[in-house]
Amino acid sequence: MTDTASPLVPGEAKALLAPPRPALSHDWRRIVRIGSIAALGQAFIALSNMPVRLDERLIVKPVLSLGYLVLLFLPLAVGYRQGHQTVREGVPVFRPGLNEVVGGFSCGLIAGGGLAVLAVLLANFDLREPLVNWSPILLDLLAFGNQAWFAAVIWLAIGAGMGTVGGVLRLLGPTSRRAVVTMAIAVAGAAVLESLVVDLAEGMGLEALTDRLYDRRGGVNWNSALGLAGVCGILAVAGRGRLRQARSRHAELQGAKRTQANAGLMALAAATLIVLPLFAGKLTNELLANVGLFVLLALGLNVVVGLAGILDLGYVAFFAVGSYSTAVLTAATSPRIAPEMPWLVALIVVVIITGLAGLFIGAPVIRMRGDYLAIVTLGFGEIIRLLFLSDWLSGWFGGSQGITMIPAADIFGLTEVSGTDPRRVFYLVLVFCALAIYVSWRLERSRMGRAWMAVREDETVAEAMGINTVNVKLLAFVVGAVLGSFSGAIFAAKVGSVFPASFLILVSIVILVVVIFGGMGNIVGVIAGAAVLIGVLGGPKQPGLLIEFSEFKLLIYGALLIWMMLARPEGLMPSVRRTRELHQQEMAQDAWLRGEVDDDGGGNRPAGPPVATQS
């Protein structure tokens, strides 16, 4: 019934399996509630103009565009969701049956109703005044070029259909469900990664393959989509459990063997990252370089937020200080002083400057705790940007004009790294990412790392145990600042100019979302988070693979963050420790239910749920 997840995931107590419920025994209020939420969501998505804008981007040629995909997703999701049963100790879980299908149908129907009503309203009223996207184009899209009544009928039908599919998914056994999910991911992935795959294939001389897979005007061919889905489905069924086996085997490895396995994996990843750009064209390399810059930023913020538990909402400040000081030190056009240092020499000075900036910003801020600290860092992030923008300092930093004509980064006279050759930028970023990974990894497993953990857990007690919390947190702040400055220095050389507008608060937020999404405190998770979010959706100003999403990026980031906080606060790839922190109570309860309480022999103390220790 439930996935047999790792023992760290709570709520996996084995439940009784009861026969399916009768087809119409629903809690109808729940169905209506879930359906209505989806209906409102559908209308919102439609009015956000996403479908119209994204209609250009084909997923599967000729049947599905990204625009329609966003409208199909919600009914499917609620159709699946309504069949969810909370597993509780001693409460039977019903085997899914016709009931789930009917529920999915109903939910989907209501969800589709949202669009049906919207279509009718669109045809008869003009609300363009408050709702800018209230347009005939939207109606046209909803009605597939027909009349409004057609739209109403077809969306009811589509909603019901998708909802039913969602309900049917509940009926599938684990293997077939995995196959379906793999197929869907494979096709969607192929479509999303289209430009990347095409570009790499071109570099490797495999155009023949991609010509067959993709249509010339974008999108996966209908036939190839079916083929791809088929192959992936078979692979999923055949390889069932292999991946998990491999992973658990890896987890069981001890000592030297484990180090070897990890080293092997890392070498493989490094080799891929070094070889890949050689085959990639300029655009792909540009994308890789941008993702790399954000990985670097995210790794830096991870030290502050993930390891030391300081919620820093102004991290962009260090990115800005790094960029600006690089600009001032290397550019000939820098307004006040222009030492025109070589990039590498400047970098040393930049590290010192940002380190000091970290100290100066950190010293007053670090004594605060929790929410106050978050707000104050947010303020400092803005202050730094406004300082660079101000008339007062425009003699130094050029105000809103910024500093332009920053020269390329000269690396020991071997190469020059600048935006004109993104491949070199990527390699440079890669080196600094490796450095950042090494730094976080070493520090986490040291006396300082343990002190950070203790501070994160309970600052008062950490202090009573002899940890100078101010110093320890300041160190995290400074390490984070320095790592951020690397990114800033590379950014300055890459773009060739710095403006205050590049360092909006939005950058801080995006980096934070990346860290949270990936899994705070877990290096691999943070990297994966940056790769997925920045790579697919794009950074604050940088386009991702789904260029069409740029307009809606913030909406999607926001929605993702909310969903993540509700459903999986530990992130995509959580660190074991973070998961524990977030689910400690539940896990302690579960352990108690399973009778695994640590009983220390001496006692005849009555068993009871363990007392929470944090006051």
Add this chain to the structure above:
Amino acid sequence: MTETHAAAAIAAETGPPLLETKALSIDFGGLHALNQLTFEVREGEIVSVIGPNGAGKTTLFNAITATVEASAGDIVFEGRSLLGLDPNQVTSRGIARTFQNVRLFANMSVLENVMVSQHCRTKQHAFGALLYTKAFRREEAEIRQRAEKILSFFGTRLVGYRMDQPAFTLSYANRRRLEIARAMATQPKLILLDEPVAGMNPVESAELTGLVGRLRDEWGFAIVVIEHDMGVVKEVSDRVVVLDHGEKIAEGDYAAVASDPEVIEAYLGKGTGEK
């Protein structure tokens, strides 16, 4: 046990005061949590602090460890005042404590809890860790060894597989033990134990009582213990100090204090007599 007690008691009589509070007062708004308290602990001594609920016992610990600020008076440790120090500085001077409401680093492993508490006795900074120097590795090994040694003081309970378990999986009694282990790891001269046997069953509390004696005999700590259980107080203490409403109403060995009419009244008058 009684012999070593006697020997230690003699040493305690003659040794210099390790910790002294001089006319210490703590006010919370209008409430005098501690009033002109004069109190001392000598090297190698085990002092019990008793008193009804709200008497100010925990507040005394908080004042010594700089968690709350003294309103008047002075606290002197090894001849130097502790006033104006931060809690972590007090710990580095050599005073460690446990908490009445057990406050472990719940998501850190048992071993890590003890390792991190050696922070103020170790000095490898970030650069050592980054360069992975010999000194760093040596210190890490030492930290680990010391932690294991401290944990093995509690028998088999906190060692073995349990060392790598997160602290929140421990039983209640083991959490209390781990708190003591953590205090030991700061390498103190004086340990303040706030109700170490609260919530334990008689078997466990008898065992912990023995442990308090061993802490002094084997590790040489001076110990102040707040305790409500009179059996435990009688067993461990060289000297008993009774607080009521922030004032010291009696002091002396257990027998003398237990028969003091003022003490009996303080307990019975409050209606929270000994259990």
